Amino acid sequence: MAVARRIGTESSATRAQIIAAAEAIFIEEGYGAASTRRVAARAGLKPSLVHYYFPTTEDLLLAMSRKGQAESDEWLERALAAPDPLTALWQLMVDSSRNALALETMALANHREAIRAEISAHSHRMRARQVEAIERVLGERLRLDPVLTAPGLSLILAGIGRALVMEGGLGITIGHEDAARWVRHWLGQLTGDSDPAPDA
Amino acid sequence: MAVARRIGTESSATRAQIIAAAEAIFIEEGYGAASTRRVAARAGLKPSLVHYYFPTTEDLLLAMSRKGQAESDEWLERALAAPDPLTALWQLMVDSSRNALALETMALANHREAIRAEISAHSHRMRARQVEAIERVLGERLRLDPVLTAPGLSLILAGIGRALVMEGGLGITIGHEDAARWVRHWLGQLTGDSDPAPDA
Amino acid sequence: MAVARRIGTESSATRAQIIAAAEAIFIEEGYGAASTRRVAARAGLKPSLVHYYFPTTEDLLLAMSRKGQAESDEWLERALAAPDPLTALWQLMVDSSRNALALETMALANHREAIRAEISAHSHRMRARQVEAIERVLGERLRLDPVLTAPGLSLILAGIGRALVMEGGLGITIGHEDAARWVRHWLGQLTGDSDPAPDA
Amino acid sequence: MAVARRIGTESSATRAQIIAAAEAIFIEEGYGAASTRRVAARAGLKPSLVHYYFPTTEDLLLAMSRKGQAESDEWLERALAAPDPLTALWQLMVDSSRNALALETMALANHREAIRAEISAHSHRMRARQVEAIERVLGERLRLDPVLTAPGLSLILAGIGRALVMEGGLGITIGHEDAARWVRHWLGQLTGDSDPAPDA
């Protein structure tokens, strides 16, 4: 339904510039500050030009969210293609630089139906992708575990990782190092690694 | 320091009414929607009356956040006083009704310095309180574990719980039941419960 | 017409406190800032109490203006009673501390009819009082001057004095020292002083 | 530095219309009344349009002040180019229509730092310009005077002129005619005019 609304070439440099400005404001000042006016000011463009490319605010927000998703996909693929996919996945999940945008987008999703749908669908796909990879790496071992499943593991890692990033942003640190050590140890056990990487 | 700003008795019914309206809007429409106008409309009051009780928007937000914290504290104490504190704690953490407000407040904290400070301090206290209780219940056993600590366990439960609530709100469910089952099983093992409660 | 409006004893300490606060705000922040709320805050009182003593803002403004007039009268009498009344008068006119309030009151008078009437009447009286004193001191000599009169001299001194203070407040200084020297020299000549005080 | 804030062409008719309305309100009701709402109403425009051209109230006030300065400059140049520059200058200084705006702007300057800076700089320039002209006309004679200088004379005329206008606005007239006569006589003497213009 949003297809017919797009104006301006998909590949336009100006378009990219606007999205980049929106992203920057999003991360630095929160979703509430991502107004077309502010985005225009940040990009050094006139407000009307922003509306020329993105008729409604939602159009801009969606474009931004999609770009973020594409980047997330790339990062995920790169992690899953690493020699030790599980560790790479965990590192991705505690990467605060990526998480700032993701978190803010999630907050936004709570209030924009269109965004919510996009985020939800994308999260589904990402989890499924992770499940595939985890199955590939740990399939045999998980079959032996009485309760742990690949989807469950994916969610657990995501939850703990996000908590570390979120609380870190708020300046909370109690238990952080302990939890991270426990995860690394646990992942070491799961992969049958008899010599887990020492704590960093 | 913000105390002197308060106008209107702490115990005023109107005051409580305003905070309740703000809370409702907060949960239903997000922190961005909690404007004085909207809060007033929701409470059936005039906007100026809201400003009479809460000179600035931040004053209102802070009052709301503090009320939420007081309630959280009560819930936590009740959980920790239960026969099986760990299970009660876990149930508290996946209670979506409480989490909705907490999550939204957390998002708000990212953009309001005053709120951030409050939330951060409160989270510290809550975690410390949980650590105390966990130590009391699992102290001996944790000493035997090579990596798990009480603070780490507290954070892990919080992270997984919050992920379940947050994703649930977005309509994402993959891995949820699996992760919850794993946590219950894990907690059962930690408490040495040979007969864990069946899945709910 | 304003008589019946006064509430609270004329001599009340609280009353004086309110007027003092209003004066301070007037001088520091200008007449636009002299709202009952701000005055109350400055005096450490509740806004309603200010309204209890001064039912309308104008009542407060009038009281303040009258207090300033009474003080001005005292200063003037003291100056006119000095050994060299003309010099004392001139010093009064370039006294910036008194002028700040007077100037701001004048600005206010432009927009409050009641104040305008008061100020106008008071200025009339003050000029008449000065004229009397000047006549007493310079009567004989002025009769010899082809154009200078006591009222004229009073106004000229007031005008130059006020310009020095006003421009001084804006940071303008060109010609200030020269003009002041000229006035002192002129007054010396007028009083027949063959040995005018050296420039200070 | 404030240049980048301007929105709307410098030459826009609407822009000029807004400034004109602000000026009128300024003169008639004082600087305190020059709110965007009132200005808009006076100009027959919507308040938001005023903000479109002048994002902040200060922007509008500055634009108005600058326009007034440009006009003052023109009047001054015209006066200084007259056959009898001193008399023309004096007439300019007692021109109440021009002075009303200038006075009000001065009052405003006391409370707006940006305006104060502008006014101060402009007054400096105007005084310097007058000094130049006075030097040209009276140079030789002033060299003979023991105390009078061109900057001093400029300030003295400004002070007396402004007092006449200001007090006239308040309805005060004592000494006015006398002072004006004295100034004319004095200027006649200074220019060596043996036949000063009769009183108007």
Added chain:
DNA sequence: AATGAATGAGATTTCATTCAT
């Protein structure tokens, strides 16, 4: 492809004033 102009809505805040106690 871009932009200046315009507008209605709404947000935040301050204000003077009234009233009941």
Added chain:
DNA sequence: CATGAATGAAATCTCATTCAT
């Protein structure tokens, strides 16, 4: 004497959006 509660008006500013060029 004093105060808490309430209210309508207004001020400043931001916003998304539309339209004509």
